[in-house]
Amino acid sequence: MILITGAHKAFALYKAIEEGVNHMWTVSAFQQHPSCLFVCDEDATLELRVKTVKYFKALSEVHHRLSLMGVHSKLIEET
Structure with missing residues (x-):
């Protein structure tokens, strides 16, 4: 990190x-x-660049939504 x-x-x-x-x-x-x-x-x-900042903010938002839905933990359990 x-x-x-x-x-x-x-x-x-x-x-x-x-x-x-x-x-x-x-x-x-x-x-x-x-x-x-x-x-x-x-x-x-x-x-x-503005495009770079928007890209990473969107990735963060998607990750947050998926974790709220529990998708992330399900994917980890399957692997």
């Missing part, structure tokens, strides 16, 4: 998510980790 908060970290979040893996921004290597989770506040998203 990577926690990024505040507008002063917005550029780092941009480099971590929207650009490719780069040795100058080692946090970008987490793009290739299968279980990495970026957690950020609204201020940290200021450098991200």
Whole structure:
């Protein structure tokens, strides 16, 4: 889990998510980790494209709805 908060970290979040893996921004290597989770506040998203923010907010909303319906726990039990 990577926690990024505040507008002063917005550029780092941009480099971590929207650009490719780069040795100058080692946090970008987490793009290739299968279980990495970026957690950020609204201020940290200021450098991200609007499309990127909307995409991840929609994913979060779908995940929340599925967990309310119990779908997530059923899928885990089946695997």
